[in-house]
Amino acid sequence: MTVAFQYFPLFCYTLDILLEHVLCCLKTKPKNITLDPNLRQAELLSPHRKHSYLQILSSTFSRSNLKMAPKRVAIVISSTRTPRLNPTITRYVHDVLTSDPTIPTSHSGTIDTDPRHITFEILDLAKQSLPLYDESVIPAGLPAADPTPHYSKAHTRAWSAVVRQYDAFIFVTPQYNWSIPASLKNALDYLFFEWRGKPAGIVSYGGRGGGKAADHLRGVLSGLHMRVVGTAPALPVKFTAFPVGELEEDKVQLDERDIAGWKEAGIEGMMRNLGMELVCELDKE
Numbered sequence: 099m100t101v102a103f104q105y106f107p108l109f110c111y112t113l114d115i116l117l118e119h120v121l122c123c124l125k126t127k128p129k130n131i132t133l134d135p136n137l138r139q140a141e142l143l144s145p146h147r148k149h150s151y152l153q154i155l156s157s158t159f160s161r162s163n164l165k166m167a168p169k170r171v172a173i174v175i176s177s178t179r180t181p182r183l184n185p186t187i188t189r190y191v192h193d194v195l196t197s198d199p200t201i202p203t204s205h206s207g208t209i210d211t212d213p214r215h216i217t218f219e220i221l222d223l224a225k226q227s228l229p230l231y232d233e234s235v236i237p238a239g240l241p242a243a244d245p246t247p248h249y250s251k252a253h254t255r256a257w258s259a260v261v262r263q264y265d266a267f268i269f270v271t272p273q274y275n276w277s278i279p280a281s282l283k284n285a286l287d288y289l290f291f292e293w294r295g296k297p298a299g300i301v302s303y304g305g306r307g308g309g310k311a312a313d314h315l316r317g318v319l320s321g322l323h324m325r326v327v328g329t330a331p332a333l334p335v336k337f338t339a340f341p342v343g344e345l346e347e348d349k350v351q352l353d354e355r356d357i358a359g360w361k362e363a364g365i366e367g368m369m370r371n372l373g374m375e376l377v378c379e380l381d382k383e
């Protein structure tokens with residue numbers, strides 16, 4: 099009985115391959131089921147990948163689930179002060195990308211059979227509880243396949259696990275004194291292999307669009323060996339008041355004249371291009 103249970107995942111795996119082959123012959127796409135995010139995390143965190151693979155197999159009964167799981171793209175809120183404009187700009191970027199019918203976005207509640215589908219999720223650096231860099235190990239010196247358990251600090255291990263869940267990133271950054279905010283550089287410096295090789299896009303904003311911040315960020319991301327896509331929309335903020343003082347963050351709103359100006363200058367189109375470039379990079383994997 100125990101032996102039968104042990105070999106059950108293997109049996110399912112074989113059955114799945116056969117089933118997929120039959121479906122392929124019938125030219126029918128297998129139904130896509132979203133992989134449970136907890137299983138995905140379990141796979142990432144387990145030091146014994148083989149064991150965790152069997153765990154996933156036995157729990158989902160399908161190899162095609164793994165192959166067709168949606169790719170997760172994090173849209174990163176990079177500034178951490180209060181109040182700030184970054185969440186409002188990031189929501190705008192999210193809305194432009196998810197409303198574009200040419201980007202294969204995975205909408206919850208629907209069965210998506212496009213194997214290239216992706217989900218856009220907002221990731222706020224202010225919620226990561228990262229102090230100013232205090233890690234005692236050098237991230238690039240850790241085992242590439244599983245660096246997470248090797249960090250000396252609990253907050254680094256937690257941040258590592260968060261970043262490993264994502265397949266690509268769009269960094270939405272303001273310009274601070276001709277560069278990026280320290281909060282973003284700090285969050286990037288904490289890790290290495292969690293970023294390496296993943297596609298990345300940059301959206302900047304500032305009085306003149308924050309192009310200098312975007313240039314600096316491109317250099318930093320290249321140092322982390324990320325695959326930075328070419329299109330980098332820069333949003334000049336001319337009419338929206340930069341938030342200061344006691345203003346509540348969710349009350350910060352974009353001025354319609356800024357949005358109209360961005361549309362007229364083709365910046366929304368650039369954002370869609372950026373989205374498609376990320377999709378193309380993810381398709382190469």
Ligand SMILES: Cc1cc2nc3c(=O)[nH]c(=O)nc-3n(C[C@H](O)[C@H](O)[C@H](O)COP(=O)(O)O)c2cc1C
Nearest residue numbers: 177182183184272273274275276304305306340341
């Ligand atoms: C420390 C600091 C430096 C700034 N430097 C620049 C700058 O170099 N160029 C620019 O266009 N805006 C600059 N600004 C204005 C910011 O673009 C503006 O405050 C924006 O709202 C910052 O994003 P946040 O609200 O998400 O922090 C700076 C703001 C701060 C707080």
